Amino acid sequence: MLVRDVDPPRSRRYTERMVDLSHGAGKAEVSRVSLGDTLLTADGRSQGGESVLGVAVTHTTTPRPRPTGTKLGFGRYLTDHVLVAEHDAATGWQPARIVPTGSTRAEIASGALQYGLSIFEGLKAFKTDRELRLFRPDAHAKRFAVSAKRLCMPEVPVETFINAVRALVRVDADWCPAQTGGGALYIRPTLYADESFLGVRPAQQHVFSVLLSPVDSYWDGEEHSLKLWAEREFTRAALGGVGSVKTGGNYASSLLAAKRAKERGFDQVLWLDAVKRDFLEEAGTMNVFVRIGDTVITPPLEGTILAGITRDSCLTLLREWGVPVEERPVSLTELGEAAKAGKAIEMWGTGTAAVISPIGEVAWENGSIKSTGFEVAPRLRKAIDGIHSGRDADTHGWIVSV
Numbered sequence: 001m002l003v004r005d006v007d008p009p010r011s012r013r014y015t016e017r018m019v020d021l022s023h024g025a026g027k028a029e030v031s032r033v034s035l036g037d038t039l040l041t042a043d044g045r046s047q048g049g050e051s052v053l054g055v056a057v058t059h060t061t062t063p064r065p066r067p068t069g070t071k072l073g074f075g076r077y078l079t080d081h082v083l084v085a086e087h088d089a090a091t092g093w094q095p096a097r098i099v100p101t102g103s104t105r106a107e108i109a110s111g112a113l114q115y116g117l118s119i120f121e122g123l124k125a126f127k128t129d130r131e132l133r134l135f136r137p138d139a140h141a142k143r144f145a146v147s148a149k150r151l152c153m154p155e156v157p158v159e160t161f162i163n164a165v166r167a168l169v170r171v172d173a174d175w176c177p178a179q180t181g182g183g184a185l186y187i188r189p190t191l192y193a194d195e196s197f198l199g200v201r202p203a204q205q206h207v208f209s210v211l212l213s214p215v216d217s218y219w220d221g222e223e224h225s226l227k228l229w230a231e232r233e234f235t236r237a238a239l240g241g242v243g244s245v246k247t248g249g250n251y252a253s254s255l256l257a258a259k260r261a262k263e264r265g266f267d268q269v270l271w272l273d274a275v276k277r278d279f280l281e282e283a284g285t286m287n288v289f290v291r292i293g294d295t296v297i298t299p300p301l302e303g304t305i306l307a308g309i310t311r312d313s314c315l316t317l318l319r320e321w322g323v324p325v326e327e328r329p330v331s332l333t334e335l336g337e338a339a340k341a342g343k344a345i346e347m348w349g350t351g352t353a354a355v356i357s358p359i360g361e362v363a364w365e366n367g368s369i370k371s372t373g374f375e376v377a378p379r380l381r382k383a384i385d386g387i388h389s390g391r392d393a394d395t396h397g398w399i400v401s402v
C-alpha cells in the first residue's frame with residue numbers, strides 16, 4: 001500500500017553546509033511516497049530524531065568534505081551517511097538506521113574478514129530536473145537475495161532493500177551529481193557476517209549496510225575502447241563455484257591477473273572458461289557481448305558468470321529492436337575464424353558502473369582479435385542513458401522514483 005510520507009524538512013543548518021554538486025541542474029524534488037515497509041523499521045524514529053521512509057536518521061555533525069574540481073572518479077568519495085541494519089539468527093532483523101559515515105565498526109574475528117562472507121550490489125541513482133530515480137532496484141534486490149542464499153546469509157526482503165536504498169538516497173540527495181557526463185550516485189548495498197567467531201560455519205550475526213558514492217564516468221579520462229588480455233593462466237570461476245555470486249572473493253582472486261594485464265599494457269582481463277580456456281566469460285568485472293556479422297552473442301548464465309542487470313537490459317532492448325541475439329558459448333576460436341572470413345566484429349562489456357564499454361581489441365600470447373567498428377554498442381549506450389536521464393520514456397518499468 002502506498003502511504004503519504006511525513007518526513008520533516010531537512011534542517012536548514014545542514015542544507016547550508018551543502019556544496020552544490022548539481023552543476024547548475026535543478027534541485028532534485030524527490031517523490032513523497034513510501035513503500036509502507038515495516039520489516040526493518042519497527043520502531044521508526046530515534047529519540048526526538050528524524051525518520052525518512054520510517055528509517056531513523058542520526059544526522060552527521062561533521063559533514064564530509066565535498067569533492068572539488070570536475071572529476072569525481074569512481075568510488076573515491078563517500079557521502080555523509082550510511083544505512084545499517086543488524087540481523088541475528090535468533091531474533092531476526094533489527095530496525096535499520098541511518099548514521100554518519102565512519103561511525104560503524106566491523107568485527108575483526110568475523111566471517112566477513114576471515115572467510116570472505118560478504119556480498120554486495122551496485123546500482124545507481126540518477127538526477128533528472130524533476131526527481132532522483134533508481135534503475136531496476138528490484139532486480140538488484142533479487143540478485144542480492146540469490147547471493148545471500150549461496151553464502152548461507154539471511155535474505156533481505158526485496159521491498160526492504162528498495163526502501164533502505166530510497167531512504168538513504170533521500171538523506172544524501174544533495175550529493176547526487178548531474179546526470180550529464182555519466183554523473184550518478186553509486187549505491188553499494190553490502191551484507192556481511194559480523195559475528196565474533198573463528199570457526200567455519202554460517203554466521204549467526206550479519207550486518208546489512210548501504211553506502212553511497214558520487215561518481216562520474218567509470219573510466220578515468222576520455223572514454224576509449226578497451227584493450228583486453230585474454231587470460232589463459234588464471235580463471236575467474238568454474239562450474240559449481242561462486243562465479244555467479246556478487247561476492248568479494250571473486251574480486252580478490254581477479255586482481256593478480258588484472259595487474260599483470262596492466263603491466264602488459266592492457267586495460268583489463270578477458271576471462272575465459274576454466275576447462276578449454278577458449279570460451280568468453282566476462283570482460284574484467286563486466287559481462288561481455290560480441291557481434292559477429294549481424295548477430296549479437298553473449299555467454300549464457302550457467303553459473304560461472306554474473307547475471308548482469310545491464311546485460312539483461314541490453315538483451316531486452318536488442319530483442320525489441322529485432323537484432324538477432326544468441327545467449328550461447330562463444331569462443332576466441334570462433335571469433336578468430338569469423339575475423340578471418342572477413343565478417344564484421346564488434347565487442348563490448350556491460351555493467352552498472354560503466355554501462356557500455358566498447359572493446360577495441362582482445363589479445364593473447366600469439367593472437368589478437370579487433371573490433372571492426374562500433375554500431376550496436378553506441379546504440380545501446382544511448383538507449384540506456386536515455387532511460388536513466390528521463391530523455392526517453394521508461395516503457396519497461398525499470399525506473400523507480402526515490
Ligand SMILES: *Cc1c(COP(=O)(O)O)cnc(C)c1O
Nearest residue numbers: 285286287306308309310351352
Ligand atoms: C556486477 C557485475 C557485473 C555487472 O552486473 P550489472 O548488474 O550489469 O551491474 C558483471 N560481472 C561481474 C563479475 C559483476 O560483479
